[in-house]
Amino acid sequence: MSSQQSQPPQAPGQPAADPAPANQPSAAQQTLNGAVTQKQIGKYTVTVDRSKCISAASCVAIAPKVFELDEENLARVISQDGNDDDTKLLAAQSCPTAAITVVNNETGEQVWPPQ
Numbered sequence: 001m002s003s004q005q006s007q008p009p010q011a012p013g014q015p016a017a018d019p020a021p022a023n024q025p026s027a028a029q030q031t032l033n034g035a036v037t038q039k040q041i042g043k044y045t046v047t048v049d050r051s052k053c054i055s056a057a058s059c060v061a062i063a064p065k066v067f068e069l070d071e072e073n074l075a076r077v078i079s080q081d082g083n084d085d086d087t088k089l090l091a092a093q094s095c096p097t098a099a100i101t102v103v104n105n106e107t108g109e110q111v112w113p114p115q
């Protein structure tokens with residue numbers, strides 16, 4: 001029995017074909033005329049459950065370009081790409097009430113808090 005797999009021959013010096021999955025989010029989604037309608041740099045999306053927010057502001061201290069306290073002194077998201085993914089995750093993990101949820105856009109998986 002052979003363990004050989006049927007792979008197409010590859011020309012020397014040619015990179016392997018690596019087609020992007022059809023459902024892969026792009027860095028910038030464009031309309032047909034090329035106008036950028038959405039810009040998402042990181043792979044994590046953060047949301048704040050304001051009913052859990054106690055205004056501790058550690059999220060703002062760690063990721064001030066993603067979170068801010070509003071006029072009610074509750075956290076809200078002002079940008080998804082103001083800080084990088086690691087910083088967004090760290091900010092979420094710093095929240096004493098786990099009010100911040102982090103979802104991986106690519107997999108749909110909830111990264112934080114653990115389920």
Ligand code: SF4
Pocket residue numbers: 048052053054055056057058059060074075094095096097098099100
């Ligand atoms: S760290 Fe949590 S409790 Fe504190 S402001 Fe941010 S969301 Fe609210």
